[in-house]
Amino acid sequence: MPKFYYEDFTPGKTVEHGPRLITREEIIAFAAQYDPQPMHLDEEAGRNSMLGGLGASGWHTCAIMMRMICDAFLLESSSMGAASVDEVQWLRPIRPGDRLTLRCHFLEGRASRSRPEMGIVQVRHELYNAHGDHVMTMLAPQMLRRRNPGTPS
Amino acid sequence: MMRFFDDIRIGDKVAIGSHLFTAEEIKTFAAQYDPQPFHLDERLAQQSHFGALVASGWHTAALWMRNMVAYRKREADAMRRRGEPVPVIGPSPGFKEMRWSKPVFAGDTISFTTEAIETRVSKTRPEWGLVRLLNSGTNQDGVQVITFVSTAFIERRDKTPL
Numbered sequence: 631m632p633k634f635y636y637e638d639f640t641p642g643k644t645v646e647h648g649p650r651l652i653t654r655e656e657i658i659a660f661a662a663q664y665d666p667q668p669m670h671l672d673e674e675a676g677r678n679s680m681l682g683g684l685g686a687s688g689w690h691t692c693a694i695m696m697r698m699i700c701d702a703f704l705l706e707s708s709s710m711g712a713a714s715v716d717e718v719q720w721l722r723p724i725r726p727g728d729r730l731t732l733r734c735h736f737l738e739g740r741a742s743r744s745r746p747e748m749g750i751v752q753v754r755h756e757l758y759n760a761h762g763d764h765v766m767t768m769l770a771p772q773m774l775r776r777r778n779p780g781t782p783s
Numbered sequence: 784m785m786r787f788f789d790d791i792r793i794g795d796k797v798a799i800g801s802h803l804f805t806a807e808e809i810k811t812f813a814a815q816y817d818p819q820p821f822h823l824d825e826r827l828a829q830q831s832h833f834g835a836l837v838a839s840g841w842h843t844a845a846l847w848m849r850n851m852v853a854y855r856k857r858e859a860d861a862m863r864r865r866g867e868p869v870p871v872i873g874p875s876p877g878f879k880e881m882r883w884s885k886p887v888f889a890g891d892t893i894s895f896t897t898e899a900i901e902t903r904v905s906k907t908r909p910e911w912g913l914v915r916l917l918n919s920g921t922n923q924d925g926v927q928v929i930t931f932v933s934t935a936f937i938e939r940r941d942k943t944p945l
Contacts, residue, residue, distance in 0.1 A: 664848055689844060693816035693841050697816045705819065712840065713884070715878075719877040
């Protein structure tokens with residue numbers, strides 16, 4: 631049984647998770663498989679790029695954020711997945727040795743009109759490094775099963 | 784788009800490649816990055832609203848990227864063989880409007896495209912142009928499964944500030 635349902639993610643609620651250490655090995659392993667651009671694979675190529683040093687693929691950062699969201703609350707929730715992301719901003723490079731902290735801000739929620747068992751909560755997810763620099767933002771609606779399906783929200 | 788910023792025209796669209804999603808790799812990606820039951824286990828996925836194992840949307844997006852990098856490399860190699868200069872592609876500041884409009888199931892083959900929809904010269908870095916791309920993935924039945932609008936820095940041939 632899920633611990634958290636749609637109704638538990640009220641506007642103004644925040645969840646924090648981390649820090650999670652990012653290693654050189656995983657930056658290079660992800661890039662080699664999914665985004666083999668030199669700036670994500672090699673220190674010197676990174677230095678010669680706009681990143682100014684080896685930096686994680688933005689898609690790797692998205693995947694890491696997803697895992698942190700899973701561990702922060704999603705796996706204990708009645709998640710029905712997500713069908714869209716409104717916006718992702720990669721604000722600063724993510725480096726080997728960074729320790730990332732996730733902050734999720736729950737914004738407005740609404741009951742699904744077509745699916746009475748489902749509610750949709752808008753969430754702003756933010757990643758910070760150990761210096762407190764804001765490195766990534768994602769704005770996305772999360773679909774969750776309702777504890778009380780079909781009742782007007 | 785594997786061209787200098789100056790040579791990119793709005794409406795330019797290319798097929799960048801395709802990928803067959805196997806159950807094994809769907810589960811491997813999910814175990815590491817998105818361990819929700821419907822991405823991780825056939826039996827649990829059957830009991831979910833998806834009805835079968837589905838790829839994480841981030842897995843689908845990552846394979847768009849892999850196909851994009853491979854496409855650019857093929858194009859760059861061909862340009863070098865012809866003795867042409869090859870433009871530098873910079874990092875992306877982000878994307879918007881990602882839609883996972885239909886699930887990607889094990890056994891699906893997704894074909895990816897990219898299309899230039901907006902171009903402008905960077906105000907702060909005049910040696911670069913910013914190109915907005917509409918990217919998509921379509922399955923073997925012609926059904927769109929992913930679209931998003933990304934931004935990329937692409938080197939200008941003419942580097943004079945506007």
